[in-house]
Amino acid sequence: MSDAFPDVASRLERFQEAQESLYGNLRSIANPQDWTPPQQSGAHRGRYLWTDAFGVINFITLHHEYEKALASSTSAPDDRYLTLARRLVQTVHDVLGRTRDGQSRLPGATDENPMGGGLRIGKIEEHGSDGDGQYHHYLTIWMFALNRLSLATGDPTYNRQAIALAKAIHPRFFIGRHLSRPRMVWKMSMDLSTALVASEGNLDPIDGFVTFRLLQAAAMQMGEGEVLANEIADYKKVMERKGKHFVTSDPLDLGMSLWTAHWFAEKEDWATQLSGECFEHIYELFEIDRYLDRSHKYRLAFREFGTCMGIKCMSEQSTEKESAVDLKVYADKILDSWNIYMQKSLATKVMPDDLRPITRVMYASALLPGAFARGYRVYSTMYVPGGKSYQRHVKKTMNTLNAWNAHNIPPGDDPPGQNLILEERVLRLNKRVRGAKYLLKPRMEPDSSHQQHPPTQARNCAHEPYRPLPRPTQFAIRVLRLFASLVDVRSAPPCSNRLKCQHRSRKDQHEHVSAYIMTASPCSTSGLARGSRQQGVK
DSSP, rough: OSSOOSSSSHHHHHHHHHHHHHOOOOOOOEEEEEEEEOOOOOOOGGHHHHHHHHHHHHHHHHHHHHHHHHSOOOOOOHHHHHHHHHHHHHHHHHHHTTTTTSBOTTTTSSOOOOOTOOOOOOOOSSSSSTTSSSSHHHHHHHHHHHHHHHHHHHHHHHHHHHHHHHHGGGGGGEETTTSOOOEOSSSSOTTTSSSEOOOOSSSSHHHHHHHHHHHHHHHHHHHHEEEEEHHHHHHHHHHHHHHHHHOOHHHHHHHHHHHHTTTTTTTTTTHHHHHHHHHHHHHHHHHHSGGGGGGGGGOOOOHHHHHHHHHHHHHOOOOHHHHHHHHHHHHHHHHHHHHHHHHHHSOOOSSTTTTTTHHHHHHHHHOOGGGSTTTTTOOOOOTTTSSSSHHHHHHHHHHHHHHHHHHHHHHHHTTTTTOOBBBBSSSOOSSSSTTTTOOOOOOBBBBBTSSOOOTTTOOSSSSSSSOOOOHHHOOHHHHHHHHHHHHOGGOOOOOOOOOTTTOOSSSHHHHHTTTOOOOSSSSSOOGGGGGHHHHTTT
16 A cells, blocks of 8 residues: 555545546535536647546546445435536537537537537647547547446446447548458547548557447347447457557556456456566566656656556456555555655646646546446446346345235235336435435326225325236336345335324335335435334344
């Protein structure tokens, strides 16, 4: 562990400081859904694709780290950082998905498919080989950010946007795509019509190969099939043509190579071999060339932070403990080397304007890679309808519901829960129903064929006879999947405020809470986490 950051809490504090130095005081934002990201220096109209991709992923990391911190408390879960990530994504699409004057979408994009024209880099200069355009590796890191946000929120929209972006830009970066030995170009013009730099990016093929597979894996979980199979095959052909020529001694390239390879390291030969070569180059760079002994004037912090992030992601996956420890030592040395300089940089403007945003956001990712890493458990579970995992979750939930009904509902009464309809928007999520922030739609329209309850009985709860639900549609299946994976029906308590609640009998109370009327109910929901004990459910 770095001497400058002896524990995770101190790293998280510095992580948040770095993120806020770029995006403002995040904790003071009253309405995250109305937040507008501050404009960055050194970027056209304040947005730079690479920097904001890291920003989105860092927001996901912040969300998960604070969720872990709140897990043992009674505080309601807060999705503010996921909301900020959503707002940042929307802002980037509105700025970089349009022409530089902001008057129209990029060619190929429509209101129905806003990603159809790709996304601009966001460079200040408009023309020339170093001007604005589209980089393949910037686009793939943005696709990854959308994929992580989709998994973190459980909203498939973002992964679908990433897939639409992938399909739009992929053929434009390939030459001889349908030949046996295709090649790629490094940089395209803003409208994707002309190659501005025709040479091939060293890491672009493996970036695309890995990122597109992650997008496709998420799509398959949602039952959408192998939507990028042809594109993945194209990247594989380029990788086979290039052979082993991926590793360089550039710190950022080394770090991003390690990060890309860690997704399949020790699973696929190419990734294991690539990571081994990266280890050798890192050792040579730090031990033989004594890279960290060089003056900071001749080094770029953000490139070394890329090395640090890649090292941390790979070291968590490595089964060779000794090499993992050695790698972490190098990562800590990088952070220690820049610690004092970054401490001043976060508080002042000692760093050049064009380097300040990318350096700060990558510094945060170097401190806590978080959502960049394989196996970082921040994501909402998505199951293929009808798949084995989905069936297990549904079966487990229904068994729990039946056990609860058998314990609490008198014989002959219709069990609650069968008429449950969840509103699509889930306001707050956690591993259980802690926080109790689900909103429910009205249960169902009463069936006119049944005798209605007398007017003296409460009408705002689900103890009236209703028609059974119709055969589940695809939407209903997805809602049930979300419900099955996140809700434990035993967590619901009886009404805790007998004086204000209209339900006097225990039967009515249990029917009330079995429908999970939370914020829409006049009854108090305090003590939710203690519900199963109050009811005596074992």
